[in-house]
Each structure stands twice: as C-alpha cells, then as structure tokens.
Amino acid sequence: MDSFLSLFAEYDVPGAFWVNIQLTFWAAIWSFLLGAILALMRISPIASLQWFGAAYVNIFRNTPLTVIIAFGILGLWGQLNVILAEDFDLNFLRLAIMGLSIYHAAFVCEAIRSGVNTVPLGQAEAARAIGLSFLPAARLIIFPQALRGAVAPLGNVLIALTKNSTVAFAGSVVESSNLMKEMIEFRGDLVIPIFLIFAMGFVIIVVPVGLLTTWLSKKLAVSR
C-alpha cells in the first residue's frame, strides 16, 4: 500500500489529467464553433458552401485522428515551421488542440445536422406560412429546436473528445497516457494498479458527462 501511495508522491497524476482537461476544454470550444459554421454551410441554400461543408466532413471524418495529430507536429511544425507559441510545450499543446478541433468539428457538424433532422417538417412549413424568410425561420423556429435535439449527439462528441485527448501523445504533449507509459516503465511492480488509476480517472470524468448530457437531452427534448 505504501508503494502504491508513493506513486502519487513521485508522479504528478492530477497534473497529467489537468492537461487532458485543458486539451478537451479548448478543443471543445473550437470544434463547436467550427462545427456550427460547417453545419450552417451544409443546410444553407448555397450549393458551393454545401459542397465545401460536405467535403470537409467526409475528409476529416475518415482520417485517423493519430494521422492529424502526427501531421500537426511532423508536418506543420517540423516542415512548415508553423509556430503557435514561443514556449516549446505550449506550442505542442496548441498544435494538438488544433488537430483535435479540426477532427471533432466534422462530428459536431453532423451532430447539429442530426439535431436539425429531429425538427418535424411541419415546423419549417408553419414558419414559412406565417411569412418568415430563411434566416428568421432558422433563428426563431428551427435552431432552438434543433439544438435541443442535438444535445445527446453533441454529448457523445464531447465524451469521445475527452477520451481522444490522449492521442495528443502523438503530438509530443505530456498528458495522462504519456505519464502512464513512463510510470509503468519505471514501476514494473505496479503495472495493473497504475493502469487502473488512469482508467478510473477517465471513468470518473466520462461517466458524469454522459449522465449529464442524457439528463439534459431528456429535460430539453421538445415533446412531440
């Protein structure tokens, strides 16, 4: 038991999780913004924007996240000298956030679109019948209902994003999966307890998010 507790004294486990939380937080904000813009493009009447939105989603949804993150550090930083911060670690962190945001924006876009799909046809027709044009109809009638319908799929994206923040390992960010590897390598006597510490850490983060979004999606659901 003593050697188990000494793990926490030797290694900064909460600090590593804090990096994952930071990655998740910033990537969630950026991917939501980007995803919302893409969703708007895909449901707009303008063909070129629809095409762009669809192309973005199909490209990034089908690329492994590992490839995107590795591209960020090997390609953008290593080859093209893209520098997002003077500080070495902060630069890698921001590149990883960028990769996570680009990847998850495709899924946010699809989540919002699936929310739009939950709005019955009659709602749009009723909006048009009372003389609302596209933007007022979208703003007053469609989106308030669509966003409520999108809570559950958006929650799924957030959960996946939390777990996927470990892939930042491929972008040389020192986060929990990185620390776990280091700890197992140095403390071979405690392989399973070390894994369980990190696994339970993610369970503790992910399960409440899942419960919260399920509760929210039920509470906010438009009863039909």
Added chain:
Amino acid sequence: MSAQQVLFDAPGPRAKRRILVGNIVGVLFVLGLIAWVIFALAGQGQLDAAKWTPFLEARTWQFFILPGLLSTLQAAAVAVVTSIVFGLIFGVGRLSHVLPIRWLAGVIVEFLRAVPVLLMMIFLWLALARIEAVEDPIFAAVVIALTLYNGSVIAELVRSGVHGLPKGQREAGMAIGMTRGQSLRSIEIPQALVAMLPAMVSQFVVILKDSALGYIIGYAELLQFSRRLGVGEGNLLQALLIAAVIFILINFALSSLANRLSGYLSFRTARKPKKDNTKKVVAMDATNTLS
C-alpha cells in the same frame, strides 16, 4: 426532417439572385483557401517535383506504403473478427435474464467504453512485453485494445438492436413454446444483426482509424512506414499526406457501403423510433464513425 430543402421556400427571382451572389462568394472563398494553401506550400518548397517523384517509383510502394498498408489491414481485419465475437458474447450477456450475468456484462462494457483505447493499448503492450506471454506484444496489444473497445460498442449495438425490435417478436416466440433463450437466439438476435449491419460496418471504419494508434506504441503500420519514408526521402509532409489519402479512400468506401446498406435494409427494419429513444437512435446511426 430528412429533406432539408424544405427549410427554404422555392426561390423567386430575388432569392435566386441572392443565392447566385452567395454562390460566387462561396466559390471565391473555397478557391481562395485552396490558393492560399498552394502558395504557402510552394513558398516553403513543398511542391518541388523532387518531393513528389518518390511516389512514382515502385520501390516506394513496394518497401514502404504497401507493407504499411498490409499491417494496418492485418491488425484491423483480426480486430474486426474478434470484436464481433466479443460483441456477440457481451451483447447476449447484457440481455441475459440472469441478473448477475447481465450486471457483470454491463459493468465490463461500460468500463471499456469509458477508457481511452490508447490507454489500454499502452498498458497491454507494456504488460504483455513484461510477462513475455506472446511473441509479438505490439501486434497483440493493438488487436486486443481495438477488440475490447469496439467489441463493447458492438455489444451495445446488439443490445439496442434487440431492444428496438417490436415486442410481438418475442411474444410470438413465447407463444409457440420457446424459452426466452431460444427466442433470443433464433428469433431476436438474427433480426437485430440485420438491423445493426450498417452501424457495424461503420464500426469497422472506427477500427481502421484507431489501428493508427499503433503508431504511438511503435506498430509498423501505414503511418509509421510513411514517417520512415518521409524521414528517409526528406518529404515527410508528402508521405503523411499520401498515408492520409489512403486512409480516407478506404474509410470513405466503407462509410458509403454502410450508407448503402442502411438504405437497402431500411425496408426490412422500417419502424417508427419509439418516443424517448434518442440514445438508441444515436447508437444505431450508420454515419457515426466517432470512436
């Protein structure tokens, strides 16, 4: 609202003009973005012929890209089979009417779904290497980690597929004297498997994408080989792009297959989603390839 075109009225002359203007602006925006990327790349000398010609040589494909692709497909193919087996066992476990089995299967599935695949992969790799139980701990770690996660997702698909069936199916089975286990095996699960087929093909996309995580633990798959090629030839950016394009093409083909299947099968499984069924609908969504 499946036809999203109903968001707007049939456009009149003014709206048509506005859409045209919007289209021109949109095209300019997209072209501008492409031009910016091309200029940025050309400015850094990344579009030089020397960086791209290696991909026209047979040995690049023979010694780097094809071996990498082969190991990626190998890991994914084995993981697909083992995930289905795992998913069926635990899916049936979650439907069992024996409480402890249902409970145990539920806890295991929920735990595996909440833990990042990479974490399991690193743990399995180091643990297997330590106890020297298998010949190739890296390959085993990639396959087992993919199986544990994706098998759990498939278990959920089996469960939601069975729950989505009309109640009459089970009642009919009971009425002709079957036990619950018999009706599950010979009536409900076969139908659930058909209904979940598109979502399962989508899960194969997830398996293929997640096999790239093996790169992090040193599994010599497509991304790893592309990196070696890029470091050797001095065209890292191009090598990574080619790897990404290969992944995108395969995954796009699989996703299209899933969509086709879901359209083709919809007449067999056509039913109105029950109220308060949002979670199940999300789980069975064939376009959802988020890991």
